[in-house]
Amino acid sequence: MLLSFFCFDFFCILTKVFSYIAEQNHSSTDIPLNKIWNQHGSIIAGGNGKGNGSNQLSAPSGICVDTDDQTVYIADTGNDRIIKWEYNATYGKVVAGGNRKGNQIDQLNGPKVVIIDKNDDSLVICDYGNKRIVRWPRENGAVGQTIIDDISCTGLAIDNNGDLYVSDDKYHTVRRWKKGEINGTIVAGKNGQGVDLNQLNSPNTIFVDQNYSIYVSDTRNNRVMKWMKSAAEGIVVAGRYDKENDLAELSSPVGMTVDHFGNIYVVDARNRRIMYWSPYATEGKIAVAANEKEAHSKHLSNPFGLALDRQYNLYVSDFWNDRVQKFCIVSDGN
Ligand SMILES: *[C@@H]1O[C@H](CO)[C@@H](O)[C@H](O)[C@H]1NC(C)=O
Ligand SMILES: *[C@@H]1O[C@H](CO)[C@@H](O)[C@H](O)[C@H]1NC(C)=O
Ligand SMILES: *[C@@H]1O[C@H](CO)[C@@H](O)[C@H](O)[C@H]1NC(C)=O
Numbered sequence: 503m504l505l506s507f508f509c510f511d512f513f514c515i516l517t518k519v520f521s522y523i524a525e526q527n528h529s530s531t532d533i534p535l536n537k538i539w540n541q542h543g544s545i546i547a548g549g550n551g552k553g554n555g556s557n558q559l560s561a562p563s564g565i566c567v568d569t570d571d572q573t574v575y576i577a578d579t580g581n582d583r584i585i586k587w588e589y590n591a592t593y594g595k596v597v598a599g600g601n602r603k604g605n606q607i608d609q610l611n612g613p614k615v616v617i618i619d620k621n622d623d624s625l626v627i628c629d630y631g632n633k634r635i636v637r638w639p640r641e642n643g644a645v646g647q648t649i650i651d652d653i654s655c656t657g658l659a660i661d662n663n664g665d666l667y668v669s670d671d672k673y674h675t676v677r678r679w680k681k682g683e684i685n686g687t688i689v690a691g692k693n694g695q696g697v698d699l700n701q702l703n704s705p706n707t708i709f710v711d712q713n714y715s716i717y718v719s720d721t722r723n724n725r726v727m728k729w730m731k732s733a734a735e736g737i738v739v740a741g742r743y744d745k746e747n748d749l750a751e752l753s754s755p756v757g758m759t760v761d762h763f764g765n766i767y768v769v770d771a772r773n774r775r776i777m778y779w780s781p782y783a784t785e786g787k788i789a790v791a792a793n794e795k796e797a798h799s800k801h802l803s804n805p806f807g808l809a810l811d812r813q814y815n816l817y818v819s820d821f822w823n824d825r826v827q828k829f830c831i832v833s834d835g836n
C-alpha cells in the first residue's frame with residue numbers, strides 16, 4: 503500500500519519510483535519487509551541555529567512522540583530543558599527545566615531522555631547531569647519530583663503495568679521499578695560490563711514490548727539485545743558481527759524503537775544511518791542514510807534519538823545540527 507498521502511510532497515513521490523528499483527537488489531531470507539522512507543527529511547523542530555530561543559535547540563538527544571497527535575518531546579540537552587513541539591508548529595514550548603543548569607526542583611542538568619507516562623499524564627526524564635530521574639507534569643509543571651536518585655540513566659521505558667525500566671551506563675544494567683519499590687530489580691545485564699550474552703556495555707535506549715521482553719541498544723557492543731522476561735541472558739537481535747556484510751553490522755547504536763510486529767528501528771550512529779531489522783533477520787535494511795556527497799540540510803546528518811509514529815514516519819534528533827528531522831514513510835512494503 504502506498505502511504506504518500508500522509509506526507510504529500512514531491513520528493514516522497516520521486517523516492518517511491520527509485521526505491522522500487524533499489525528493492526530488486528535485496529536477497530535476504532527474512533520476512534520480506536520493504537518499507538521505504540523519503541531520504542529527504544523535513545526539519546520539524548529547531549534548525550534555527552544553536553540557542554535557547556523557543557524556535558531553537560542545543561544538542562538535542564532523546565526524543566519521543568505522542569502517537570495520538572504527533573507532538574514531539576525533545577530532551578534539549580544543551581539547554582537543560584525538555585521542549586515540546588506540536589504537529590507543524592514553528593516553535594516549541596518548554597515543559598520542564600529551562601531555568602538554567604542546576605539541581606533545584608525547577609532545574610535540569612543535561613537531560614538525555616524523555617518519555618511520556620500516559621498512566622498519570624506526566625513526563626519521566628533522565629536528568630543525566632544530576633544523576634537522577636525526575637517526573638514532571640506533562641502540562642504547566644513548574645517543578646519536577648525526583649523519583650530515583652544516584653543513577654547514571656541512559657534509557658527509560660514504561661510497560662503496560664506502569665512499571666518503570668531504566669538503563670544505566672555505570673553498572674551496565676537495565677533495572678525495573680515496580681510502584682513503591684526502592685531499589686528496583688536488575689532485569690538485563692546482571693553480570694557487569696562485558697560482551698557475553700548475559701552482559702551489556704553502555705546500554706542506551708530501551709523498549710519493553712507487550713510480553714515484557716526488553717530490547718536494549720547495547721552501544722559499545724554494537725548490537726541490540728532482546729531479553730525475554732526473566733531470562734538469564736539476552737539474544738542478539740540486530741548487529742550480528744559480520745565483517746563481510748556491512749548490513750549485518752551496527753556501529754554505536756543509540757536511539758531505538760520497536761513496532762507491533764517486532765521490527766527494530768535503530769540509529770546506527772557511527773555509520774550515520776537508520777536501520778531496521780525484522781525479527782530473526784540476519785541483516786538489517788537501511789531506512790535512511792546520510793548523504794555524504796550532498797550535505798544538504800534535508801539529509802540525515804548525525805542521528806542520535808529516534809521515534810516512530812503510527813504511520814511509521816521516523817523522527818530523528820540531529821545532535822550536532824540542533825534540530826529534529828522527520829522522514830516520511832512512502833511505502834509500507836505491502
Ligand atoms: C543493483 O545491483 C547492481 C549489481 O550489484 C548494481 O550495479 C546496481 O547499481 C544496483 N541497483 C540499485 C538500484 O541499487
Ligand atoms: C502546516 O503549516 C504550513 C505552514 O504554516 C501550512 O501551510 C500547512 O497548511 C500546515 N499543515 C497542516 C496539516 O496543518
Ligand atoms: C539564553 O541565552 C541567552 C544568550 O546566550 C542568555 O543570556 C540567557 O541567560 C539564556 N537563558 C537561559 C534561561 O539559559
Ligand SMILES: *[C@@H]1O[C@H](CO)[C@@H](O)[C@H](O)[C@H]1NC(C)=O
Nearest residue numbers: 652682683684685686687688
Ligand atoms: C536497598 O539497597 C540498599 C543498599 O544496597 C540496602 O541497604 C537496602 O536494604 C535495600 N532496600 C530494600 C528495600 O531492598
Ligand SMILES: *[C@@H]1O[C@H](CO)[C@@H](O)[C@H](O)[C@H]1NC(C)=O
Nearest residue numbers: 711712713715761762763764
Ligand atoms: C508475545 O507472546 C505471544 C505468545 O508467545 C506471541 O504470540 C506474540 O507474538 C508475542 N508478542 C510479541 C510482541 O513478541
